[in-house]
Amino acid sequence: MPDWMNLGLSWPSLCAALAIGYLLGSIPFGIILTRLSGGPDLRSIGSGNIGATNVLRTGNKKLAALTLAGDMLKGTAAVLLGAYLVGGKSAALLAGFGAFLGHLFPVWLRFRGGKGVATYLGILIGLKWPIAVTFAAIWLSVAYLSRYSSVSALLASVLAPLLLWFWAREYQMAVGMALLTVLLWYMHRENIARLLGGREGKIGQKG
Numbered sequence: 769m770p771d772w773m774n775l776g777l778s779w780p781s782l783c784a785a786l787a788i789g790y791l792l793g794s795i796p797f798g799i800i801l802t803r804l805s806g807g808p809d810l811r812s813i814g815s816g817n818i819g820a821t822n823v824l825r826t827g828n829k830k831l832a833a834l835t836l837a838g839d840m841l842k843g844t845a846a847v848l849l850g851a852y853l854v855g856g857k858s859a860a861l862l863a864g865f866g867a868f869l870g871h872l873f874p875v876w877l878r879f880r881g882g883k884g885v886a887t888y889l890g891i892l893i894g895l896k897w898p899i900a901v902t903f904a905a906i907w908l909s910v911a912y913l914s915r916y917s918s919v920s921a922l923l924a925s926v927l928a929p930l931l932l933w934f935w936a937r938e939y940q941m942a943v944g945m946a947l948l949t950v951l952l953w954y955m956h957r958e959n960i961a962r963l964l965g966g967r968e969g970k971i972g973q974k975g
Contacts, residue, residue, distance in 0.1 A: 785859040789846035789866025793887060794874035797838030798823050801831050811880075814969065819882040821917045821971065836886050843867045843890025851894075861944045864891035868948050872955060883955045885921040888948055892928060895941050903928050915970040918959035925949040 798810050798818040807826050810818050814825040820836035843864060850863025871887040873879040885907075892900035903924045910920040929949055933942035953960075962968040 781854050781859060782862060785850045785854045785862035786866040786869075788849050788853060789863035789868075790870040792842045792846045792849070793867030793870025794876060794881070795838070795842055795870075796874055796877055796881065797842070798835040798882070799877070801834055801838070802826065802828075805831055807831070817882050818877070820886060824971070825969070839871065839882065839886035840890035840893070842871070843887040843892075844894040845890075847891055847894025858940070860895060861941060864894060865944060865948065867891060868951065872951065883921070883959075884948070884952050885917075885925075888921075888925060888928075888945075888952060891948070892945070895945075896932065896936055896938060899928055899931050899936060902931060911971060916963065916968055917971050918956055918963065918968060922953060922956060922960075925952050 796818050798820065802808065802810055802823060805828065807828065810816070810822050810826075814822045816822070819839060820832045823835045824832040826832075846863040846867035847860045850866075851857070851860035853859075854863070868884055868887055868891060870881075871884050872881045874881045889900055889903055889907075892903055906924040906927060907920040910923055911917060914920065926949060929942045929946040932938045932945055936942075959968060
C-alpha cells in the first residue's frame with residue numbers, strides 16, 4: 769500500500785477524529801446568525817442554501833461576512849483539534865473530512881446543509897495554508913470577473929487538490945481534498961444546471 773493511502777489510525781481514533789469534525793462542521797452559523805438578527809429563514813429565500821452567499825441575498829453584508837468566517841473557521845478548528853486530540857496529520861485530515869460532512873449534512877437540520885465552500889477553505893487553512901491562500905485568490909479572481917459564486921468555487925476546488933499533489937507533494941491531503949471536491953461538485957449540481965440554463969443568481973443579487 770502506498771504511504772499516502774496508509775492513515776495509520778486505529779478504528780477508535782478514526783471514529784473520534786470524524787466525530788470531532790462532524791460536530792463542529794454541523795454548526796449552522798448562517799441560520800443561527802440570521803435568526804439572532806431577526807432575519808428570515810435562509811432556507812426560504814434565494815437558493816435555499818445556509819451559507820454566506822445566500823445570507824448576502826438578504827442584503828446584510830456584515831452578517832454574510834460573519835457567516836463566512838464561522839463556516840470557514842469551523843473547518844480550521846476541526847483540523848487543529850483532530851491533530852491535537854487524536855494526533856497526527858491523518859487525524860487532522862479525517863477531522864476536516866468530518867467537518868465537511870457535518871456542514872453538508874447537519875443532523876440538526878435533517879441532514880440538509882450548505883454547499884461547503886467556506887468550510888472547504890477552512891480545512892485547507894488548517895492543513896496547508898499556502899494552498900488555502902491560492903484557493904482564495906482563485907475564488908476572488910473568478911468571482912470578480914464572472915460575478916458567479918458557484919463558478920468560482922467549482923474552479924478553485926478542482927485546482928486545490930492538483931496543487932496539493934504536484935506543488936506541495938502532499939499526496940494524502942490531495943486525495944482527501946479531491947474527495948471533498950467531488951462532494952462539493954455534487955452539492956452544486958443544481959447551480960451547474962442553472963448556469964447551463966442561464967438562470968444562476970449572481971453575487972449580491974437579493975433573493
